[in-house]
Amino acid sequence: MALGEFDLIQKYFTRPTPQAVLGVGDDCALLQPAAGMQWAISSDMLVEGRHFLSTVRPERLGHKALAVNLSDLAACGAKPVAFTLALALPRVDEAFLAGLAQGLFDLADAHGIGLVGGDTTAGPLNLCITVFGEVPPGQALRRDGARAGDALWVSHPLHGGLGDARLALEAFRGHVSLDGADFEAVRTAMEQPQPRVALGLGLRGLATAAIDVSDGLVGDLRHVLRRSGVGAEIGLADLPIGPVLARQPQQQQWQCCLAGGDDYELLFTAPPAAGAAVQAAAAAAGVGARCIGRLTAEPGLRLLDAQGRAVPLQLQGFDHFAAGA
Template sequence: MLSCIVPGEFQLIQQFFQREQAEQPAAGVVLGIGDDCALLQIPEGKQLAVSVDTLVSGVHFPEGAEPALIAERALRTNLSDLAAMGAEPLWFTLALTLPQAEEQWLREFSRGLFACAKRYGIALIGGDTTAGPLSVSIQVMGAVTPGQALRRDGANLGDFILVTHSVGDGAAALASLQGRVSFSGDDHAYLHERFYRPEPRLQASARIRPFASAALDISDGLVADLQHICTASDLGAVIDVEALPLSSALVAYPDRTQAYEWALSGGDDYELCFTVAPENMPDIAMLIAQGQLQASVIGEMVAGNRVICEYEGQPFSLAKQGYEHF
């Protein structure tokens, strides 16, 4: 568990990971960092939800990014998977591949990691380190009541499709960070925050859990991810492009078509996309009206097997459906 890369570097790992976690004992951890395996006690009457993602330098975050921001982005994007399933965060493991073990880099990475972990109530319980091109792999574990997990295969014909908060910010932020587009100072700062500190919608997940029929988080792009719900539920979907919730930064962007493309196929938003049966919409509307949930209706589940986008009743074509990993 969190083994050293070369002799002498174990002390750095112990200093920045094992020691700090020891100061924050977590419920259910019988044995944490320091042995071959962690020993965990799953909460009684709960199922374990598990997910793992890898972030690679130059692919999922810019090369030379601040280590604390890399750590936050890595943990937050994984926490988004727990939110997508309606699970409460419990524990996580960390696998770091490092070109070299630099004390200052590890100190800043550790600071960002544990600040984020403390905020969301999740504990580091182990992991691994190795030498190579910079990448960060995190496995998250959470608890969900049996039968209450939000899955992709529960949508029904006529269900409304909703998304939380705004979409398109992640792709716009990446374009800005890469210098392909420019935004004003306030908008640039907002998008920078949205990219490195995406908010895992854990509270929203808990509130929609009694009413949603299917759900997932938007990582590869709204169209591409909604297609997963369509495939799992054996249905199609129609998105009303005009109904997409855009942030003020994207509303102000002069190329509205580009803003819509970011929202539909850009990815990296980590918002929830979920479906709700018509009879449950009054409950969702009440949550929205009371300020307990920020979500917008963007479409409907229909017969078919694919996602269709419409703008003013006409087809809205996309250059790509979403992020492609290979």
């Protein structure tokens, strides 16, 4: 007998939720913020064919659906508390649901958070998660605090770099050829991004502005520049590029690293004197951090080679409505 909506929720998505006064099973979840804290709330949607391929393993899809939302909390310097899930399914596939729930809850357990509500319906495969986090008043990392003279930083995996997720997509599309080990390395970066929550918490009081790199470094940086009323210079030789992408032609490296998207690293600014503290925060979080440039009073973004000469690259971050299906 096929599972109905409420049986599906009970079997795969109902667990004890100590973070909630009232969790799954009622019309609303009831959450109690810690004394003196502000809520940080963000939602993200993953749609099959646009945000993930139909070949992705359900465990990895569950992981990524929550990871991209936790990345938003990381960029705000917020501690995750709980999340909701709205799920559309073309059909009830219990093997798929078991894998999806495993990936989702494995990451939730790693961050000590619970699923407190949501919805399920029939339709094209689509996952929408809303995350709730806490941050002390005045300590949230925002996009509008960058100042001319600040250093520009980006986090990265200890043994990798930016652009690997985009390289994996190009391999799936048949635009580049990778051997088995290289393909699996970049595929993992694409399908199982690691939200930099610990780093976000460590940057409270250090970073002047922050954003997560979801739609490409250049595109996301422009949001910060616009909100803060500043410009920036990036040293192309300073970009963190991992070993797999480094074996590609230079133009491919720059395209993937600067405009690839799906990295879910933190791009942030800090005063030049805070460099040692930033590195200490990154080390404590178990990630790398690289200073890739500086902010300027002059508006605009300039990409510079190792000799400080401007490089006229035409790059643009991902746009869900401008991009093809």
